[in-house]
Amino acid sequence: MPFSLRSLNNYLCLALLATGVPSAMAVEPPTPPPQTPATKSVDEKNPFQDPDLYVRNLYPLSKPLRTPKITLDVSDAPEVRPWALAAQKLAAQWYGHITQIMGTDNLKPQKEIKLIFKKGIGPPAYMSDGNITIKVEWIKEHPEDFGMVIHELVHVVQSYPRARPGASKPGWLVEGIADYIRWWRYEPEVPRTPINTERASYRDSYRTTAWFLAWITGKYNRSLTSQLDRALREGTYTDELFPKLTGGKTLDALWTEFIATLPPRR
Numbered sequence: 001m002p003f004s005l006r007s008l009n010n011y012l013c014l015a016l017l018a019t020g021v022p023s024a025m026a027v028e029p030p031t032p033p034p035q036t037p038a039t040k041s042v043d044e045k046n047p048f049q050d051p052d053l054y055v056r057n058l059y060p061l062s063k064p065l066r067t068p069k070i071t072l073d074v075s076d077a078p079e080v081r082p083w084a085l086a087a088q089k090l091a092a093q094w095y096g097h098i099t100q101i102m103g104t105d106n107l108k109p110q111k112e113i114k115l116i117f118k119k120g121i122g123p124p125a126y127m128s129d130g131n132i133t134i135k136v137e138w139i140k141e142h143p144e145d146f147g148m149v150i151h152e153l154v155h156v157v158q159s160y161p162r163a164r165p166g167a168s169k170p171g172w173l174v175e176g177i178a179d180y181i182r183w184w185r186y187e188p189e190v191p192r193t194p195i196n197t198e199r200a201s202y203r204d205s206y207r208t209t210a211w212f213l214a215w216i217t218g219k220y221n222r223s224l225t226s227q228l229d230r231a232l233r234e235g236t237y238t239d240e241l242f243p244k245l246t247g248g249k250t251l252d253a254l255w256t257e258f259i260a261t262l263p264p265r266r
């Protein structure tokens, strides 16, 4: 409640009545309040009536999208079915939440996501045509690595089109967003791999870019990820989006500022 002479006076009168001070004092007419200026001063304004004041600090969430049917193909390695079932459950639980974190209000979810388990592929996992292929040998060596499923599931949601003329779709940013959701939203408790402050770059992709995005999100703009994601999906992303979302800071200026917050490490 805003402070005013009138409310103080009323409070004193009530207090005096309660303590039994002669009523003549208590009923004394209150001093007329000062003229209210045409526009309220900042002090008198109730900040809770102005939601715009909080937008910068509010992490925005899109509407969760319906989870597609998630199917398994373990024909190449039936023995991994228990792991595959756990991954299937995880993907079903997280798909909607990932769409909330991203700028997916205009995205139509696909009907089905296949989790395909294959032996002898190169990377631990990859996304292609909205399906996720996972290397059997990898999960046998790293059975704890369910975060990888989250990373690939982000790629399913991303499935960005080709950038429009004059715009770009940087791989470092696409991977950085996937790892931001994995490491900062799904498993934030896992210790971070330290960054080499002399050699690292925001173009390093994966965890380094993810850390950078998390820091910008906390310091400058809670809607960073959803706005980057929306621009990439519309094919309109350029590096100029960063200054637009951070009050004029270029990517290079942001990186310099971010690196200065970390302990020096070679």
Ligand SMILES: [Zn+2]
Residues within 6 Å of the ligand: 151, 155, 175, 178
């Ligand atoms: Zn990736």
